[in-house]
Amino acid sequence: MVQIIDRSSLLFLSCLLSSFSLLFIPGLADTSAASNSSDQKDSSKKSSGGSTWLEVLLICLGLVAVGAFSDFLFKLWQRKKREEQHARLLRLFEQDDELEVELGIRD
Helix, strand or coil: CCCCHHHHHHHHHHHHHHHHHHHHHHHHHCCCCCCHHHHHHHHHHHHHHHHHHHHHHHHHHHHHHHHHHHHHHHHHHHHHHHHHHHHHHHHHHHHHHHHHHCCCCCC
């Protein structure tokens, strides 16, 4: 059975890949080793501002990913429920045909 990737799963995958790609950007890691205390204070102020924006960005990406995943699961649940209802409807009509044959209404 071939499944077509719908918009919500594509959004989820793109958010997942973009969040992993942020881990590989070397400028986002705080690996500076300053020997002077004033340099350390300046670098900590700069990195804390960048760190705050990074945390906000990661939180937003996480929320988008959770929303997209929830949307994907909801659509999957709807599809499964629709298939079960369709199967139940088919069984109902199959039983009616057998009942008509047994009663002699239809051959």
